[in-house]
Amino acid sequence: MHILEGEGVTKYFGGLAAVSNVDFYVEQGEVVGLIGPNGAGKTTLFNLISAALVPKPGIIKYKGKNITRKKPHQICRIGIARTFQTVKIFANMPVLQNVLAGSFFGTSPGMSSTDATREALESLEFVGLSDLAATPAGDLTLANQKRLEVARALATRPELLLLDELMAGLNHTEIAESMELVKRIRDRGVTVVMIEHVMKAIMNVCDRIIVLHHGQKIAEGTPQEIATSKTVIEVYLGEQTNAGS
Amino acid sequence: MNITAFTFKKSLVPGLLLVILVALVTLPIYGSLYNVILVTSILMYANLTVSWVLFSGSTGYMSLATAAFFGIGIYASALFLPTTGAVFPVLVVVLIGGLASSLVALGVGALTLRLRGIYFAIFTFVLVVLIMELGIWWELSVSHLLGRYVILVDNNVIFYTMLGIFVLVMLTTFFIRRSKFGLAMRSIGENEEAASHIGINVTMVKVITFAISAFFMGATGAIWATKLTYVDPHVAFNVLFSFMPVLMAIFGGMGNIYGPVIGAALFAYLQETLQTEFPEIYMISFGFILVAVILYLPNGVLGLIQKLWKRISGGKRAHT
Ligand SMILES: Nc1ncnc2c1ncn2[C@@H]1O[C@H](COP(=O)(O)OP(=O)(O)OP(=O)(O)O)[C@@H](O)[C@H]1O
Ligand SMILES: [Mg+2]
Numbered sequence: 001m002h003i004l005e006g007e008g009v010t011k012y013f014g015g016l017a018a019v020s021n022v023d024f025y026v027e028q029g030e031v032v033g034l035i036g037p038n039g040a041g042k043t044t045l046f047n048l049i050s051a052a053l054v055p056k057p058g059i060i061k062y063k064g065k066n067i068t069r070k071k072p073h074q075i076c077r078i079g080i081a082r083t084f085q086t087v088k089i090f091a092n093m094p095v096l097q098n099v100l101a102g103s104f105f106g107t108s109p110g111m112s113s114t115d116a117t118r119e120a121l122e123s124l125e126f127v128g129l130s131d132l133a134a135t136p137a138g139d140l141t142l143a144n145q146k147r148l149e150v151a152r153a154l155a156t157r158p159e160l161l162l163l164d165e166l167m168a169g170l171n172h173t174e175i176a177e178s179m180e181l182v183k184r185i186r187d188r189g190v191t192v193v194m195i196e197h198v199m200k201a202i203m204n205v206c207d208r209i210i211v212l213h214h215g216q217k218i219a220e221g222t223p224q225e226i227a228t229s230k231t232v233i234e235v236y237l238g239e240q241t242n243a244g245s
Numbered sequence: 246m247n248i249t250a251f252t253f254k255k256s257l258v259p260g261l262l263l264v265i266l267v268a269l270v271t272l273p274i275y276g277s278l279y280n281v282i283l284v285t286s287i288l289m290y291a292n293l294t295v296s297w298v299l300f301s302g303s304t305g306y307m308s309l310a311t312a313a314f315f316g317i318g319i320y321a322s323a324l325f326l327p328t329t330g331a332v333f334p335v336l337v338v339v340l341i342g343g344l345a346s347s348l349v350a351l352g353v354g355a356l357t358l359r360l361r362g363i364y365f366a367i368f369t370f371v372l373v374v375l376i377m378e379l380g381i382w383w384e385l386s387v388s389h390l391l392g393r394y395v396i397l398v399d400n401n402v403i404f405y406t407m408l409g410i411f412v413l414v415m416l417t418t419f420f421i422r423r424s425k426f427g428l429a430m431r432s433i434g435e436n437e438e439a440a441s442h443i444g445i446n447v448t449m450v451k452v453i454t455f456a457i458s459a460f461f462m463g464a465t466g467a468i469w470a471t472k473l474t475y476v477d478p479h480v481a482f483n484v485l486f487s488f489m490p491v492l493m494a495i496f497g498g499m500g501n502i503y504g505p506v507i508g509a510a511l512f513a514y515l516q517e518t519l520q521t522e523f524p525e526i527y528m529i530s531f532g533f534i535l536v537a538v539i540l541y542l543p544n545g546v547l548g549l550i551q552k553l554w555k556r557i558s559g560g561k562r563a564h565t
Contacts, residue, residue, distance in 0.1 A: 050442055052438065052441075052442070071441070071446070072441040072442050073441050073442075073443075073444045073445055073446045073447070075442075076442055076443055076444040077444050081442070081443070082442055084438075084439065088436045088438055088439035089435075089436070089439070090431070090432055090435035090436060090439070091435060091436075092435060093431060093432075093435060097428065097431075100428065101428055101429070101432045101440070101443055101445070102443040102444070104425055104428060104429075105425075105429060105443060105444035105445045106443045106444030107444070108444075113425075152439075152443060153443070155443075156443055156444055
């Protein structure tokens with residue numbers, strides 16, 4: 001079953017088509033990688049799915065229902081959670097409170113105080129932050145702040161999780177841990193879409209990959225297919241020559 | 246030792262609060278009329294400041310609409326407590342003042358709370374001017390009045406009403422902060438975008454908080470009007486009342502709910518004493534004090550007190 005579908009999804013910023021006429025789908029239970037050079041429109045697509053932005057034109061469907069007109073908090077409550085490329089934690093609140101806000105408000109119907117606390121503690125345990133529950137979130141390392149965002153998103157009990165560059169800025173050990181974490185999230189039955197520049201992680205974790213370039217979908221397929229796709233290689237090689245010159 | 250110190254500390258704050266409350270409630274018995282009037286204006290400023298912090302301190306939206314809500318309350322009294330005879334009992338008029346302000350806040354909030362940062366601050370400031378101009382126009386061309394007279398109310402009644410509102414706004418702040426709703430407010434203040442994506446209906450939370458805060462401002466204005474006796478739009482919608490709560494909150498510190506009260510108390514006391522004795526240097530000294538506080542006491546006067554207290558109590562612990 002397609003848990004998420006987009007039809008002709010488009011978003012202009014002034015004259016710039018950040019996302020241009022993109023059709024996509026996500027199967028329930030799979031891990032989809034969303035890749036593309038800087039400025040390709042990946043984060044914008046996440047913003048459109050999570051209703052931070054509204055596609056114009058275009059339709060986004062969740063479990064077959066049109067969700068294009070919903071507000072961000074409603075998107076969360078129907079089961080789509082996300083993290084952010086630049087972490088957006090509640091820095092002056094303790095780690096546990098960050099996650100508690102997720103379990104209190106993100107689930108539908110809401111939870112009792114006891115249930116919300118249990119859910120929050122369980123999410124912290126899941127990402128390995130239990131020992132830091134009382135620490136102000138702003139004092140955490142970047143890797144732990146990213147884990148905290150995952151815990152906060154999971155506490156809203158999503159069926160679909162959007163991860164925006166979970167591994168950017170992390171070292172090798174932390175990247176390996178994050179890959180493990182994504183697999184464990186999938187094993188819980190949560191469908192995952194992940195934006196990532198770390199190719200090793202994308203190739204290792206994803207069932208399917210979608211490639212964006214200048215706002216357009218230029219390729220789609222298994223890691224194997226993407227790794228050998230001429231178009232994709234050209235786009236990435238072009239990037240490197242540009243960067244090198 | 247640790248346990249006794251802990252329980253001592255735990256009962257210290259409620260105990261102290263009770264002593265202060267009793268001292269306030271009995272003030273008209275042992276205090277002079279001057280003291281009652283002084284404390285009434287301190288409470289007026291405290292009400293405005295705590296209400297302001299309730300919304301702006303937690304959500305991070307800088308509202309300059311205080312004078313608008315305060316003025317709406319003042320006009321509730323001017324309309325329903327004229328010298329020709331009270332239309333409703335004083336407490337009912339206070340309630341009307343609060344509700345009218347809340348309603349305006351609901352409307353204005355729904356329209357403007359999507360504005361971020363400086364735009365929201367400017368809009369709320371413009372709101373004050375707009376309502377004042379509307380009031381002037383109305384009085385000139387519809388009611389043909391320059392101003393209105395409000396009936397005299399006993400000083401003790403004004404004092405106790407102001408105190409009642411103060412207790413209510415403190416309790417409201419206290420319970421909201423500990424509630425699920427307070428968690429939503431704090432999340433919005435920390436990062437509104439993240440808050441909306443974890444299921445918080447940010448618009449609703451902001452509008453409701455704005456309206457609650459406006460309620461107490463309006464109620465405070467309604468009872469304050471009976472002290473003014475003469476009211477016109479310039480008096481009622483004086484923009485100074487939009488800025489004072491902000492200054493008082495910064496002065497006292499916004500870290501917890503006592504900071505704004507301490508700020509308002511010190512500020513109002515300074516104002517009352519300096520203004521009568523040295524009116525020329527009042528605003529100047531005021532400005533200097535404020536600059537010093539902002540530069541050297543980022544957490545306000547309360548932050549300083551807490552620092553000193555920590556040093557004292559920390560020193561004690563080191564000895565045992
Ligand atoms: N709010 C905005 N206003 C104007 N332009 C925007 C906005 N957000 C994104 N853009 C532009 O849209 C294009 C796509 O940006 P987007 O952030 O989606 O790229 P991305 O694929 O996530 O890139 P990166 O890998 O660097 O994160 C870029 O050219 C960007 O400058
Ligand atoms: Mg991005």
